[in-house]
Amino acid sequence: MRIGLMRQTIELWDTKKSVNEYGVEQETKELFLSCAAAVKHVGNEVVGDTTKGFNVTVEFTVRYNRYFKAPNNSMYIMWDGQEWDIINHNNWWSQNKYITLTAVKRSK
Numbered sequence: 001m002r003i004g005l006m007r008q009t010i011e012l013w014d015t016k017k018s019v020n021e022y023g024v025e026q027e028t029k030e031l032f033l034s035c036a037a038a039v040k041h042v043g044n045e046v047v048g049d050t051t052k053g054f055n056v057t058v059e060f061t062v063r064y065n066r067y068f069k070a071p072n073n074s075m076y077i078m079w080d081g082q083e084w085d086i087i088n089h090n091n092w093w094s095q096n097k098y099i100t101l102t103a104v105k106r107s108k
Contacts, residue, residue, distance in 0.1 A: 005038040010060055011078040012071070032075065037062045039079070042102070056105045058084065064096040077103055 012033040020026055042057040060077060062068070070089060077084040084103035091099050 006036040006061070006063070008037050008039045008079065010035065010037045010039075010062070012068075013076055013078055015074045015076075033065065033068055035062050035065065037079075053107070058103055058105075060084075060101040060103060062099050062101070064091070064099055068099065071101065076106065077101065082106070 011031060012035075014030050014032040015027050016030060017025055017027055038061040040059045040061070042059050045055050045057070047053045047055055058079075060079070071086045073086075075086055077086060083106040085106050086101050086103050088102040089099060090102075
């Protein structure tokens with residue numbers, strides 16, 4: 001992968017659940033990582049039988065960073081003002097060079 005292809009800036013956000021002083025559970029969003037990425041449109045698909053939905057799938061490729069651990073289901077990507085849910089991550093052959101994050105657009 002050429003570095004010149006990594007020209008989009010993405011932000012990886014983490015949501016953490018905590019209990020406040022009144023005993024109510026609340027979510028706080030925290031910026032985990034901001035980095036350059038290569039973005040590749042993978043495909044579109046129609047989902048659902050009775051109510052049709054439309055999923056847009058995108059692959060984000062970022063350079064390996066020691067600070068970056070494997071994403072969990074509470075993390076999401078902000079790119080171009082839109083939120084993307086991470087559905088898969090891949091560290092290419094465990095060489096710690098590039099990490100590919102497959103994501104779908106977050107539903108409203």
